[in-house]
Amino acid sequence: MTVSYTLEVADAKFGGFSKLLFRWKGSIYRLLYKEFLMFCGLYIFFSVFYRFLLTPKQQDLFERIALYCDQFTNTSFIPVLFVLGFYVTLAFNRWWGQYTSFPLPDNLMMAVSGNVHGTDERGRLLRRTLMRYANLSSVLILRSISTRVHKRFPTLEHIVESGFMTSLELKKFESHHSDFNKYWMPLTWFANLASRAREEGRVRDDIALRLLMDELNNYRAKCSLLFHYDWISIPLVYTQVVTAAVYSFFGFCLIGRQFLNPAKGYKNHQLDMYVPVFTLLQFFFYTGWLKVGELIINPFGEDDDDFETNQLIDRNIEVSMLAVDDMYQNLPPTLKDKHWEQKHFSVPYTLSTAVETLRPAFKGSTYDMRMSAEDLEIHQPEDAPLDAQCLPLKGSVGNGLDKLLQRGKGAFRGGSLPSLIDSNEDYEGDADAEGMDVCALPPEAGISTTKQERALISIAVHHAQ
Known part of the structure; x- marks a missing residue:
């Protein structure tokens, strides 16, 4: 089952992500612990072999080999970070693309429910059959790419037994030979049945039929995209390069990161700690990165974080049949809403969310x-x-400046904007150098009447003679 921790990280708080480090299901520990234990065991083997089983001359040879291997692990001869970063990015984009390509029948069932009419048995039969064909197509494509779905429906007879297909439809399905996957056949039945419903008048016009065909093609395109994601994978050569780079890097680390005899004065070997803490952390991060790529490259398996394909199948058939059958023309009574008599109303808040109104x-x-x-x-x-004339400031500009004046912001500290504008009729301002008249403020307003302050209240509108 997919491991979800969304609620736990809804709010950023102290130690929020740290708590996730102690979870086991779906964790990197569960995915990596076998490789980690193997690496530790091999490192201990070489350490004991060097310290207790070799002669002094053989130890000198081992130390020279260790220094030589360490030279390559501490340089960029093996570009582990580069190949790993690009590979995981590519795998993640592919993983997200497969998730968004999953065929959901929601748009299609809305189109069927709103455009295939009839409250009689024939109308109900048409709508249910159309959606059953759509769900049958998704089951066929998922059965061919998902191990979980294939285990659930190992044969076509199991699909018939589950109700997605009838015995007559199975015979018709098998009578058409094709060397390729035939997941698209039920969608062809859907198109033909929709055309027949148009001829019967169940679909009332060609526009409605066109809408059904458009939604059908979108649904088919997602089924096809899933099939091609399964068919065309990330090139094998790149997966091999990444795997070989990581494994060879830590293969050299098994010898190159050994603690050598401090008495011999080797560079960076003045301390014998026995346990290579930072090498183990490096193994955990790099190999864990590789395992993440292996996990998400195909999300249709049975890992902890793989897609819940069987539950999605159950959900799709349930909601699609509910939409086109039980809910068809089954509307609640149309009543006046609670705020019918109110011109302006606000939706109430709970006590825990009332602060948001401020x-x-x-x-x-x-x-x-x-x-x-x-x-x-x-x-x-x-x-x-x-020429110049006063332009009354109205709307959002006037209101904004009026609020600015009332709050005491800017150069003015008194009066409201409408009163300041109206009072300009009894006061004549100065003329500027260009011969433009600018509306001025009356002295009793208590505001300094410099040119810049007067310009903030009135805008000179200039027009050609």
Whole structure:
């Protein structure tokens, strides 16, 4: 069964991910412990062999070999990181692509339920048969790529016994010979039966039939993609290169990372610790990375984190039959909703979520952006004769500046924007060097009437004579 820990990491907290390190099912420990124990056993064997079973002359030879092997493990002669990183990335993209290619009948069953009409037995039979053909096709394709599904349906007779196919349909299926996988045949039956429903008037127009065919083709395309994912794998040569690189690297580490006699003064061998802690960690990380690639390269097996294909089959047939049969034209009564008489209403919160109502709604990253007076001026070509007139600020700009004034932000600290604009009728501002009139503020507003401050309240609209 797929191991899910999504709820445990819903909130980022101290030690959140650390708790996951102690889980066994689906863990890297369960996947890697055999290789790890084998590596430790081989390392101990070479250590005991070097320390107690070799003569001094033989120990000198072993030490020279160890130094030579260590030279290669500490350099980039074996590009383990590069080949592993690229391989796991490629395998993960392939794994996610296979998951998104899984044929789910949801869109197809909605199209069938909404476009194949009839409350009589014939209408019900058409809708159920159409969805049974769709689910039969997915069972056939999953049976050919998933070990779990193949064990569940080892023969076509098991599929007949489960109700996905009738005995007559099995005979028809086997009567058509093909050297290739015939998972697409039930979908062909679906297309022909939908055309017959159109002739009978169960599908009321060609647009509805076209919708059924489009959803059918999307469903078929996903079945086909799964088949090709199973057929065309990551090239074997690359898998061999990655495996050989990792295994050869740690094969050299078995000898090259041995602790040599400190009395002989070898470089980086001044301490004899017996246990190669960092080498063991390196083995755990690198080999664990390789095992992750092996795990996700084919998610249709029986590993802990492989896809639950049998449960998906059960889910698909159940919801598709529910949608096209029990729920067909079976609607709840259409009633006025709870907020029918309210023009503005808010959905209630629980006590644990009420604090969210205090947060302001997001209106855009530039909503509270500050601008200088020069940024508010409208620029026109200098050679055109211009006049100026006051442009009332309305809508979001006026409201935004009004709120700015009320909060005491910017250069102004009093009055509301509409009152400041209206009062401009009794006050005449100065004319600038270009002959443009700018609306000014009255002295009683209590605001400094410099040119920049007046420009923030009114925008000069220039037009050619």
